[in-house]
Amino acid sequence: MLRGTLTMTAALAAAVLTLGACGGGGDDGPTTEGGKTQLTVGVIPIVDTAPIWLGVEKGFFEDEGIELKLTKTTGGAAAVPGVMNGEFDLAFGNIMSLMVAQDQGLPLKFVANGTTTSGQEGKDFSGVVVPKGSDIASPKDLEGKTVSVNNLKNIGDTTVRYVVEADGGDQSKIKFSEVAFPDAPAALAKGDVDAAWILEPFLSKAVAEGGTVISWNYVETSPQLDIAGYFAKNETIAKDADIIKKFRTAMDKSLEYAQANPDEVRAIVGTYTEIDEPTRAAMVLPKFTPDFDRDAAKLLGDAAVKYGTLEKAPNLDDLLP
Amino acid sequence: MTRTGGLPGRVLIGPVPGLLGIAAFLGAWEVAVRGGLVDDRYIPPASTVLVAAVDYLDDGVFWRAVGRTLGAWALGLAIAATAAVVLGILIGSSGVARRATHSTIEFLRPIPSVALIPLAVLVYGTSLQSTLLLVIYAAFWQILIQVLYGVQDVDPVASDTAVSYRFGRIARVRYLVWPSALPYVMTGLRLGAAVALILAITAELVIGGGGLGERIALAQSGGALDKLYALIVITGLLGVAVNLVMRAIERRALAWHTSVRGEVPV
Known part of the structure; x- marks a missing residue:
């Protein structure tokens, strides 16, 4: 009985390990080649991530010596595990998901802002x-x-x-x-x-x-509520501080560019989603701004603790850049 | 091999009822939507969906997605089939091994592959390995079970004959076990091929990383309903194609089987 079980388990484990050896999710940290540093970012193909696609198209990341590789994840499910296991150097995720991840002890932190509420009642996303x-x-x-x-x-x-x-x-x-x-x-x-x-x-x-x-x-x-941003492992942020800083510079530039050019945002959304032209023309865009609003984040964190979504109030210094 | 000699009339009749069935289905769909039975905000009429499906034919991105899905399917099925045949023959040839592994197999087999999605994402992220893990797990058991049955189906008289002729282990497997098990292997392959395709698309749909499943998820999250249903129809056609291919392979591989059995009086 035992021997058979062991054989089966060993065979399965061998099959899984063979697959693992083929590469994939294991490469740790950004890799530099020919002066360009390659960063892999996991993004959800939704309107909110338009600035990063726009930033790649406009060359903002290239200007900083970053070769950005955007990988689509169909939902948020792969973002946190993807960053934890090193498949992604960074990923797009909402602020509450990251507060929950931190509440559970995962060493993750935002590096740059992503989307913010428009702040206008009657005209928000x-x-x-x-x-x-x-x-x-x-x-x-x-x-x-x-x-x-x-x-x-x-x-x-x-x-x-x-x-x-x-x-x-x-x-x-x-x-x-x-x-x-x-x-x-x-x-x-x-x-x-x-x-x-x-x-x-x-x-x-x-x-x-x-x-x-x-x-x-x-x-x-809160009219200043930040909804989502780009996050990385604390380890990456500490080890590759220089490249993370460059990513932040390029990302901030992308956010400002997206905020100033809503028509280009609507156009680029058509390249990575299946949202048709009339819908893209009609939809309300979020606000894209580089700076996180700490007061709004604190308010959200406190509310989440009150309603039992979080165990303890998030430490914003550990959460926001 | 003798099947090619059928009457020409039968060849014509063959696919006609099937095609009529599809036409009736599409017609009912069209009428149901146009007639207001189903809300066209949630299901576009069949004609709109077919137009969207045809539009995909000259879309390079779409074909790359098909290639990714079929690649994951073929690779996963090949790995699962190889592992299942080798392990199946090893386990099936020994009564001790069979009894020892029985409960383990019966425990692992019913675990739905989709339940492994969190594990796949944790270990392999959105890479091809994630899809492969699910595909292989799903297809492996289907084939293994059939191989195990097949190996036990060896004719005792033939088995005794092999013993009298002093067949070695290799010769036994090559000339006795393998031919006896082949019909079962083929059934297992056909079952495995279908679940492998289902799992390849499910994995892409839920995890991402490319392929038809990801296109479906994109169409859904973009509210592009005509494309969404077009992709669903296309995955259905892909399933039909996979089944036809597997059946053709089965017919070729077993062409000798019935004829040999027919000539040898047992």
């Missing part, structure tokens, strides 16, 4: 939508209702709880259900959920189909 004819008129009406978010215990439910509480409602009585953004408008129309937290480009679409935005949850949490 994130909102809570109710269908036509719904009796939900303001955030506090969400008490006792079902709200869809793409991921539980993340930035969506935390900010929705925050705005409901700020509006005088009982946040503990909201039921959250996990629905992917592209499926949220259909779930809303079918009545599976009473309200849906949706991001662009699906937000504009849901509104065009008769939905009403009852809360601009990012703006109402």
Whole structure:
């Protein structure tokens, strides 16, 4: 019995190890070749990552001696493990995901900002939508209702709880259900959920189909709220401080360029996503700005602790550059 | 090999009912959407989807995605098949080994490959190895089980004959075990080929890293419904093609089988 089990296990282990030896996720740290340093960055192909694609196209990274390799990850699932196992030198991820990762003891830190709420109610890329004819008129009406978010215990439910509480409602009585953004408008129309937290480009679409935005949850949490950025392992940041600094310089330049040239943002989004031209022209863009707002991050972190998403308040010095 | 001698009429009839079935399905889809039975905001009509599918034919990026998916499928299936055949013959040839591994195999086999996605992402990230791990795991058990059955299906009379002729180990496997097991191996391969394709696309869809699965995820996250359904139709066609190829291989490899059996009175 035991011998057979061992043989099978050994055979499987050998198969797995052989595959491992073929290369792949193991190479650690940036590699320099011919004066150019190659950096691999894991990005989600969504509007939010437009500045980095634009920065590559405009040569901002090349100017700093960086050869940037962008790898698409279909969801956030591969970002944190990808950075931890060295497949990516950096990755794009939202601020709440990183707070959670840090809460669990993972040594990760933001290097550069990625996206920020536009700060304008009525014109942001994130909102809570109710269908036509719904009796939900303001955030506090969400008490006792079902709200869809793409991921539980993340930035969506935390900010929705925050705005409901700020509006005088009982946040503990909201039921959250996990629905992917592209499926949220259909779930809303079918009545599976009473309200849906949706991001662009699906937000504009849901509104065009008769939905009403009852809360601009990012703006109402804080008009300066940073949503996501580019992060790396502490080890990489310490060991390759020079190249990380250059990445930051190029990334900041890309963010400023994207903020100043919204038409180029809309155009480049068409190159790495399947969002069609009319939708790209109509969608509301986030704000792209280099500096993180610490007060807004602290507010979000404290809210997350209060609602049980985090065990302890995040140390912002360990989180933000 | 004798199948090519069929009547011409039968060849014509062969694919016709199948094609009619597909046409009826597409027609029903079109009518259901146009007639308002299904909301066209969520499912575009069949004609729109077919146009989107045809548009893909001269898209280089699309063909590279197909190449990536089929590459992962073929490589994964080859590794799984080699490992399963070698281990299957080794284990199946020995009663002790068979009994010793039985519970382990029955424990590992039902673990769904998709449950290994977190492990694959942790170890291999978005690289090809991630996809391969899932493909191999899924296909390996399908083939291994068939090989094990096949090895036990050796005719006892033939086995005794081999003993009297003092066949060595190698000769036994080459002339006795392998031919007896081959029909089972082929069935295993066909089953394995189908799940390997499913897992290749699932892995790309969930993990990313390229291929048709990633194109589907992109179309979904971009709200490009016509492309999304076009890709789904294309993956369906790919499944049909894979099955046809595997069946052709099976027919070729076993062409001798029934005829030999037919001539030898047991």
